[in-house]
Amino acid sequence: MNERFLSLPEEKRQRIINAGYRVFSQNSYKKSPVGEIASEAGISKSLLFYYFRNKKELYLFLWDEACRVTLEALREERCYDPDSLFEMMERGLNAKVKIMHRYPELTAFVMKAFYEKDPEVSACIQESYAGYIQQKAGVSLSMLNPEEFRPEIDLQMMLNEMYWATEGYLWEKVQSGTLEVESLEQEFHKMMDFWKVVYLKEGE
Structure with missing residues (x-):
């Protein structure tokens, strides 16, 4: 990774990262204007290319950064610790919410990047x-x-169904441009309440 970018103050790095997530999450890779990312981040396009050699390097850095941030949040929320299913899911949701507060467009970017052709x-x-x-x-x-x-x-089918429902929900929200922290929390809690009724033994 370019040391020039890593040496920037954290606030400036985060501003550039968030600008990249927003622009790339709202357009295909090819149609995402790098100049718009620079403008939103408050820097010149030439300065952005001083930190990243080209558009591809910027895009892949943003992907790697999203993975790093996600893994870090999951560890902080103890999502690797075995527990009851819905306790683990609750901790995973807490991690996702924390990420979205710091990087509002990261989730949308990840979904868009995964399906990028x-x-x-x-x-x-x-x-x-x-x-x-x-x-x-x-x-x-x-x-x-x-x-x-x-x-x-x-x-196993239960876990598959939960995964497919979660991914489908996120993709639909990304496509419609309505993925927000508050609605994600509310909707996922509704889904978990429904799954508890469907899958858990009575009284659990």
Whole structure:
């Protein structure tokens, strides 16, 4: 990574990062204007290219930074610690909310980047994601206590359904431009309340 950028004051770095997340999350990679990122960050386009050699380097840095920030938040919220399913999900939601307060467009950027088709960056993103998913905290079948759930429940299918519902919700919000911290918290708590009724044994 370019040491020139890392040597900047934190506030200035965050301003550039947030500008990049916003512009890239609202456009395809090819149609994202670098000049708009620089203008929003309060710097010149030439200065932005002083920190990053080109658009691709900036884009991939923003992706790597999103992964780093996410893993750090997950660790801080103890999302790797085994617990009951919904306690782990609650901690994961807390991590997501903290990230969105500091980087409002990071989640939208990550969703957009994951589905980006431009060959200049898509292969790099998918390769990075394959490695990142190995580190990311997630609920696995081995972490669950079957005694918490209704006996007829297929636990792996349950986890798959929760993952698909979560990803679908985020993608829909990104596409409509309505992904906000408050609505995310409210909607995810509603989903978790629903899943508790559907999957947990009575009284759990």
